[in-house]
Amino acid sequence: MTAHITQTESVDAAPFPAPRVDSEVGPLRTVLLHRPGLELKRLTPRNNDQLLFDGVPWVDRAQEEHDAFAEVLRSRGVEVLLLADLLVEALHDDRARIAGIHSAVNERRLGIDLADALRSHLSSCGPEQLATALMTGMTFEELPAAEGASLVRKMHHPIDFAVDPLPNLLFTRDSSVWVGDRVAITSLAMPARDRETALTDLIYAYHSRFRRTGRAYGAHSAPVEGGDVLLLAPGVLAIGVGERTTPAGAESFARSALADGLAHTVLAVPITQERATMHLDTVCTMVDRDAVVMYPAVRDNLFAYPVRSDGNGGVLVDDRRPFLEAAAEAMGIERLRVIDTGLDPVTAEREQWDDGNNTLAVAPGLVVAYERNVETNERLEASGIEVLRISGSELGSGRGGPRCMSCPIDRAPLA
Numbered sequence: 001m002t003a004h005i006t007q008t009e010s011v012d013a014a015p016f017p018a019p020r021v022d023s024e025v026g027p028l029r030t031v032l033l034h035r036p037g038l039e040l041k042r043l044t045p046r047n048n049d050q051l052l053f054d055g056v057p058w059v060d061r062a063q064e065e066h067d068a069f070a071e072v073l074r075s076r077g078v079e080v081l082l083l084a085d086l087l088v089e090a091l092h093d094d095r096a097r098i099a100g101i102h103s104a105v106n107e108r109r110l111g112i113d114l115a116d117a118l119r120s121h122l123s124s125c126g127p128e129q130l131a132t133a134l135m136t137g138m139t140f141e142e143l144p145a146a147e148g149a150s151l152v153r154k155m156h157h158p159i160d161f162a163v164d165p166l167p168n169l170l171f172t173r174d175s176s177v178w179v180g181d182r183v184a185i186t187s188l189a190m191p192a193r194d195r196e197t198a199l200t201d202l203i204y205a206y207h208s209r210f211r212r213t214g215r216a217y218g219a220h221s222a223p224v225e226g227g228d229v230l231l232l233a234p235g236v237l238a239i240g241v242g243e244r245t246t247p248a249g250a251e252s253f254a255r256s257a258l259a260d261g262l263a264h265t266v267l268a269v270p271i272t273q274e275r276a277t278m279h280l281d282t283v284c285t286m287v288d289r290d291a292v293v294m295y296p297a298v299r300d301n302l303f304a305y306p307v308r309s310d311g312n313g314g315v316l317v318d319d320r321r322p323f324l325e326a327a328a329e330a331m332g333i334e335r336l337r338v339i340d341t342g343l344d345p346v347t348a349e350r351e352q353w354d355d356g357n358n359t360l361a362v363a364p365g366l367v368v369a370y371e372r373n374v375e376t377n378e379r380l381e382a383s384g385i386e387v388l389r390i391s392g393s394e395l396g397s398g399r400g401g402p403r404c405m406s407c408p409i410d411r412a413p414l415a
């Protein structure tokens with residue numbers, strides 16, 4: 001307890017400047033990543049589909065690839081925060097511990113006795129051990145021996161999960177999203193990812209660094225995932241609606257962003273409901289102030305419903321229009337340039353699947369991309385975009401690229 005108070009006081013004495021994110025491409029100053037850890041070792045050919053991975057990654061290599069990704073960002077002056085570090089630090093606060101334990105103990109699965117036993121075991125763990133249990137999960141055989149008599153335990157296979165692992169923590173984009181100076185804790189659609197937001201929620205609530213951070217979106221439950229939210233320009237959001245974000249999620253996110261004055265226009269963009277296009281950022285990301293890289297197959301059939309405030313706490317929804325047109329108008333530019341990922345449909349489809357369109361802008365005209373998407377990267381360069389290539393043979397097995405694996409916390413304003 002004393003240690004915690006000292007920690008908060010020292011942060012009060014030297015506060016961090018308030019972070020904010022108003023665009024997709026403003027110079028990146030601080031980003032949240034998650035270095036993949038033991039939770040990836042839980043993946044097997046039997047559970048990988050359910051856990052939303054397309055294979056079983058080689059974990060050591062995935063870590064090396066991720067370290068190289070973080071290093072590329074650091075080499076460009078970006079401060080990299082790692083989710084596991086923030087989680088351990090936040091768990092020094094007792095309120096965070098209670099919230100974390102509450103999120104992990106599933107009484108429906110464990111029954112009353114085992115749930116109680118797990119609660120008391122987790123309560124006895126230090127912050128590091130608790131953070132590991134929250135991220136990596138626990139199998140029935142890993143539960144402390146004292147509960148040997150539990151019927152639930154006897155009847156489960158020893159390697160069944162008592163607490164599910166969270167291998168998709170790697171994709172920090174989805175479980176929180178900054179709009180202006182506020183952070184929104186999202187609501188994840190798939191059961192395998194549901195609990196991730198309990199961790200981002202407690203980090204932003206209890207880590208001393210975020211004590212002054214306000215919340216956007218509030219306690220809404222309609223699904224919205226960060227991979228669907230694009231900050232096209234200050235005050236202009238695009239929200240993909242498809243496999244993950246639902247129409248209700250887009251509506252309530254739009255309503256809350258408009259009411260809080262975080263946006264003047266929100267474009268709700270329907271995308272095909274399938275795995276290859278699970279988020280808007282799998283088909284379109286911004287690479288410059290006025291340019292996107294886009295999957296050619298969607299270029300001409302991407303539409304948007306513009307949503308604006310009615311000035312009275314409600315929203316006005318316009319008729320649907322071509323996305324590129326609606327976006328340019330809301331952004332106040334003549335045209336949104338499109339760099340597409342190869343005219344040959346087979347190459348385009350392959351590179352879209354491998355997250356060729358999923359770039360992370362470090363600054364206007366400077367992006368991080370997977371090296372394997374050779375043609376897409378060449379096209380980006382031919383259009384004057386500088387590409388920082390990273391390898392992602394293992395990271396990519398979770399179907400996410402540099403944008404999915406990063407949550408910008410602070411970007412300098414666009415000049």
Ligand SMILES: NC(=[NH2+])NCCC[C@H](N)C(=O)O
Nearest residue numbers: 052171227279398399400404
């Ligand atoms: N923003 C993104 N595109 N994230 C990709 C997330 C991938 C993750 N395996 C999932 O299925 O949810």
